[in-house]
Amino acid sequence: MKTIVSVFALLLFTAAPLSAQRTWIENTVGVGPRVGWYESTDADEGALYYGFQARLRWGSNIGLELAMDYRDNEMFSAGTIDLRRLRAEVMYIPISATVMIFVPVGSWLNPYGMAGVGWYYTITEYQLRDAGSTEIRRLLEDDSNFEPGYHFGLGIELPLTHNIALNFDARYLFLGTEIRSIRDVVNLDTETKNSDGIMFSGGLMFYL
Numbered sequence: 001m002k003t004i005v006s007v008f009a010l011l012l013f014t015a016a017p018l019s020a021q022r023t024w025i026e027n028t029v030g031v032g033p034r035v036g037w038y039e040s041t042d043a044d045e046g047a048l049y050y051g052f053q054a055r056l057r058w059g060s061n062i063g064l065e066l067a068m069d070y071r072d073n074e075m076f077s078a079g080t081i082d083l084r085r086l087r088a089e090v091m092y093i094p095i096s097a098t099v100m101i102f103v104p105v106g107s108w109l110n111p112y113g114m115a116g117v118g119w120y121y122t123i124t125e126y127q128l129r130d131a132g133s134t135e136i137r138r139l140l141e142d143d144s145n146f147e148p149g150y151h152f153g154l155g156i157e158l159p160l161t162h163n164i165a166l167n168f169d170a171r172y173l174f175l176g177t178e179i180r181s182i183r184d185v186v187n188l189d190t191e192t193k194n195s196d197g198i199m200f201s202g203g204l205m206f207y208l
Contacts, residue, residue, distance in 0.1 A: 024107050025159050026060040028207045036201030038071055038173075043197065044087070045075040053203055055100075063100035063112070069093070074195075086127060090177065090195065093121040094149070102157070110157040114171065120147045122177050122195070147195075149175035157205075165205045172198050 031054045039046025051069030058064075073089040098116030105111065123144045155169025177195040 024060055024104070025110070025157070025162060025165055025207055026057050029054065029056045030163075030165075030205045030207035031055075032203050032205040034067070034069075034167075034201050034203030036199055038074070038197060038199040040074055040076075040090075040175075040195045040197035042195075043074045043076055043090075046197075047072040047074045049092075049199070049201075053205075055205060055207075057102075057207075060104050060110075061102050063102060065098040065100060065114070065116070066096070067098070068095050089125045089127065091123045092195075094118045096151070098151070100155075108159060110159070110165075112155050112157065112169075113153075114155065114169070115150075115152040117148065117150045118173075120149055120175060120177070121145075122147050124177070147175055147177050149173055149195075151199075163207050165207065166202070167205060168200075168202045170198065170200050172196075 031052060033050070034053050035048070035050045037046055038049050049069045049071035051067060053065055053067040056064045069092075071092040071094070073091045076088040076090060077086075096116055096118030098114050100112045100114045102110050102112045121144070123142075125142045151171045151173040153169055153171030155167055157165050157167040159165045173196060175195040175197075
């Protein structure tokens with residue numbers, strides 16, 4: 001996480017001398033890479049993610065973003081058996097679409113709000129290590145499925161030229177992935193944990 005923040009700070013510092021040359025970015029399309037950090041509210045550990053985004057800009061105020069990412073494993077607690085802590089690893093490959101409303105402050109500073117939906121291929125693997133009863137092992141079987149989700153957030157785009165821009169944003173994601181635990185055997189409840197959480201990202205856009 002500290003490394004990502006340092007890279008973003010360096011890019012922002014490097015961009016400062018170019019402020020006088022910045023121009024509006026509008027009526028165009030662009031693509032570029034992005035990286036970030038995602039952490040579910042119930043997770044023990046968050047995860048890095050990286051991917052690509054494409055943005056379509058209508059005028060100076062409206063945008064549409066399509067993105068595909070890969071998220072490393074998040075770690076969740078799955079309970080304890082015989083003093084052995086069980087864990088669940090959850091990995092995501094999301095595809096998302098986001099509507100963006102830009103509110104330019106001069107040609108060099110473009111804050112925006114956003115809201116969107118996504119489809120998340122989710123792989124959940126439980127680290128049981130031969131622990132527990134047959135019932136527990138059946139409950140905590142590895143699983144993979146597609147989950148719908150939606151998100152909203154705020155961001156800022158910093159044009160370096162009329163073709164290149166940096167962007168940084170924070171989004172809150174609502175995702176219904178169920179992370180089961182030992183307590184579910186007793187409570188008959190399979191919704192004790194989920195993948196709702198916050199994501200921070202930074203990207204480099206190349207516009208036509």
